[in-house]
Amino acid sequence: MTEQAATLPIARVAIDSPLTHLDRLFDYLVPADLADAAVPGSRVRVRFAGRLVDGFVLERAERSDHDGRLAPLERSVSAEPVLSPQIARLARAVADRYGGTLADVLRLAVPPRHGRTETAAVAAGKAAVAAAKAGGDSGGQRPPGEWARYPAGASMLAALADGRSPRAVWWAPPGPAWPEMIATAVAAAVRSGRGALVVVPDHRDVDRVEVMLVEAVGRAAVVALRAGLGPAARYRAFLTVLRGQARVAVGTRAAVFAPVADLGLVVVWDEGDELHAEPLAPYPHTRDVAVLRARLEGAALLVGGFCPTAEADGLVRAGWAHPLVLPRAEVRALAPRVEATGSDEEYARDPAARAARLPSLAVRTARTSLADGAPVLIQVPRRGYQPSLACADCRRPARCPHCQGPLGRPASVGPPSCRWCGRPAAAWHCPACEATRLRASVTGDRRTAEELGRAFPDVLVRTSGRDGVLATVPAEPALVISTPGAEPVAAGGYGAVLLLDGWALLGRPDLRAAETALRRWAAAAALARPGGQGGRVVVAADAGLPPVQALIRWDPATFTAREADERAELGFPPATRIAAVDGTPAAVTELLDAARLPAGAEVLGPVPLPPPSRSTGAPGGEGELERLLVRVPRDQGGALAAALHAARGVLGTRHSTSGLRVQLDPQVLG
Structure with missing residues (x-):
């Protein structure tokens, strides 16, 4: 019999499985020899349905609600807590919003492990943490620059520097000043002793913003998270943020999940760019993830661009964010x-x-x-x-x-x-x-x-x-x-x-x-x-x-x-939320029969999909494919996501989900 850990002998594990009906935590017994390694946020291997699978320990507990015998953890992959509690909560919220699974979101949020990179000297990491804090706190106050052209620009910077969390949708001025304006806002947040996160569409934008951030808060405080980095470099950059060696992260789409400590500001630039839409399940959008993260962590949010979308404008209309619009005289100049x-x-x-x-x-x-x-x-x-x-x-x-x-x-x-x-x-x-x-x-x-x-x-x-x-x-x-x-x-x-x-x-x-x-x-x-x-x-x-x-x-x-x-008059997003269900006719019909849709749901279709969809991510392979749209008022979006998630779980127990793709809030509606 396996000797269990003396304290907190139960590990609640999120297993890496794409099956919707397995989207929950499972209790495992922590062996005594893994008591120090199987910490919350660490990677483990467990036996599930007769085979070994990867998973994350989300928490340790004294007792389990399961009445039967618990299987022990097989082994600890690493004692590094790569999944912070804040990112775990964010991942769960993203999965719930999009009707997806926690495992799918965690694949986007946490990069694959690179062993040699992870075992880098801890002493160097501690020195980098000290340098980052010293560099960030000694930067001094920056002039408002182009923010002075905005009536509320100076007050927003003051709020960030005072440790408050303003939320704004920013219509950027014509010209090349936007990277410097982002750096000025980040520097204000760093002066308050907090971290900052900047998400931009592509690597060229990362380069431009990184230069300005280094100038504003120092080289040691900034790390760039690019999609094109190799496995070692990507994991090294991730650990730099996780271990607190950098207080400011800038990167592309996946960087919105970067584990920045004491997050004070999230910036999303050009949120209407197609590159901000994740092509992998559950297809989250950077803007929406940033909004969720700002809410969960009490951080400031700045969504900006030359032409923000109607979805961003919806944050202003709901009273959740303030508009930052350039006066006409400044526009003419x-x-x-x-x-x-x-x-x-x-x-x-x-x-x-x-x-x-x-x-x-x-x-x-x-x-x-x-x-x-x-x-x-x-x-x-x-x-x-x-x-x-x-x-x-x-x-x-x-x-x-x-x-x-x-x-x-x-x-x-x-x-x-x-x-x-x-x-x-x-x-x-x-x-x-x-x-x-x-x-x-x-x-x-x-x-x-x-x-x-x-x-x-x-x-x-x-x-x-x-x-x-x-x-x-x-x-x-x-x-x-x-x-x-x-x-x-x-x-x-x-x-x-x-x-x-x-x-x-x-x-x-x-x-x-x-x-x-x-x-x-x-x-x-x-x-x-x-x-x-x-x-x-x-x-x-x-x-x-x-x-x-x-x-x-x-x-x-x-x-x-x-x-x-x-769009509101016609019942289109962002006034409503729409789910697109793509798949074979039999799979789409089976999902619709299994789903308990909200009372106000409107079902549109199904209609045949054109052949190119087979080569652009739609499931099903050969044969006819079709699309079904489900539309609900915006306040019923959560209920729609939950209904589709539950229906996919029912189909998963029947092994009937292979021909389906369910996407909430698709960016393209032909």
């Missing part, structure tokens, strides 16, 4: 001059502008900027060469004869090929009119660079996109072609920014199309010089459209409020 090619004045001056991809206004603006010695940024919504083709005669979209996928041309030479199956279509003919000629219905960044190279033969052309992202460009005449999110920063700002193919963003069959278009346009336009210094932005879209008008006036706050009002 910082924003570039924005013009639309689709205005009546431009159509009168250039009748061909209705059909031209690069109207005369854009060409004139680019030439003026280049003549002044400044670079020009051209944003193109699509990457590649000609990602979409159509029949040249009847304009019907060109489809693959084999799988009916869309045809595209990956390069200037060679036949078109299918974007789904990759097969070339050298002998394509239109099934409607029998024509054999193709035309580009969408032009990518590589084709755009080729066209502009011919239009401006003596000008240097740079590209920034998936094949190679530029961080910065020098202040010299050049054309910089970029896809959204890959725009490099120009020294001194761009003289002109051209936003091409506005229809490609605005015409997407997506609830967030207009919001996303404005956010991407604003992010590029913010890199231009202020209008007083000659900075100009040209957007190729109808001047009368609300997102275009919001960009022209640089008034994203009004646009977001209007967008939220319209």
Whole structure:
């Protein structure tokens, strides 16, 4: 018989299992030889259903509610308490909000163990803790900088420095000042003796913010958590935060779970970026996790961007956060001059502008900027060469004869090929009119660079996109072609920014199309010089459209409020919460039958899913897939998540969940 620990002999363990009906804690006996190692937050191995599985000890107790005989812990993987109580509570709250399991969230929150890294010298860690505290506390008060332009900016910094926890949604000013403004807010929180966490969309943003944070609070106090780090470096950075060797963490999506001690401030930058949406179950969004964490730990929260989403605006409408909006006089001083090619004045001056991809206004603006010695940024919504083709005669979209996928041309030479199956279509003919000629219905960044190279033969052309992202460009005449999110920063700002193919963003069959278009346009336009210094932005879209008008006036706050009002009238998020259930028809029907949905739930569908969904994360493999939507008022979102979680548990006992994906608050609703 196993000799049990003398004190707290019961360990409550969260096992690593994807099965929903096992989403609870299990009691195990702590052997005497593991009493010191099996501490709360440590990794263990236990025997479950006849096999060894990983798990975390969440707590130790004197007695168990289980009447039967308890199995002992098999072994301790590590005595390092990698799961802090705060992160354990956060993980449980995230799982409950999204109808997922604790195990799935813990896989996102705690990186895999790296033994050699974990056994690093403890003495070095203690020295780093002392250095971080000394460096952070001796930083002195920073001037408010650009925060002084906001009526409530100085008071927010004062509240952070006094140890209070203000919550705000921040509409950032045009220009490159946002990393420095984040660093100033973090420095104020650190002066109060607390830690801070900053979450940004990608590694280039991490680099920009890290530089400013090091300047504000010192190198020893800052650690960067990047998605691209290797196993050892990732785990080392995680332990640096866990052990208190760094008081400030900055990173991408998963960094929102970083175990920062005495957390005083959470910052989420550009929360509308698609990179903040986790593609793994239970599909949490960084913004929502940050809100939960701020509530649980009593921390301040700053959700910011050039164009915050309607969901962020909902925090203000609920009275939970305050708005930080730049006064109009300050906007006029910082924003570039924005013009639309689709205005009546431009159509009168250039009748061909209705059909031209690069109207005369854009060409004139680019030439003026280049003549002044400044670079020009051209944003193109699509990457590649000609990602979409159509029949040249009847304009019907060109489809693959084999799988009916869309045809595209990956390069200037060679036949078109299918974007789904990759097969070339050298002998394509239109099934409607029998024509054999193709035309580009969408032009990518590589084709755009080729066209502009011919239009401006003596000008240097740079590209920034998936094949190679530029961080910065020098202040010299050049054309910089970029896809959204890959725009490099120009020294001194761009003289002109051209936003091409506005229809490609605005015409997407997506609830967030207009919001996303404005956010991407604003992010590029913010890199231009202020209008007083000659900075100009040209957007190729109808001047009368609300997102275009919001960009022209640089008034994203009004646009977001209007967008939220319209969605509320139609019953769309954030006024409601929606669950998307994807899977085979049999699996979707079985889940719906097992779910006890809230009284106000509205079931929409099911409808067939298009074939590309099989290659973008939908379950089921081969065969027909369909989607079911369940919509409830926002105050019933928790009940909906609980109902779906319970239904998946019922199906799990029948081994019927393999063909299902359940996602609450999906970012894309076609």
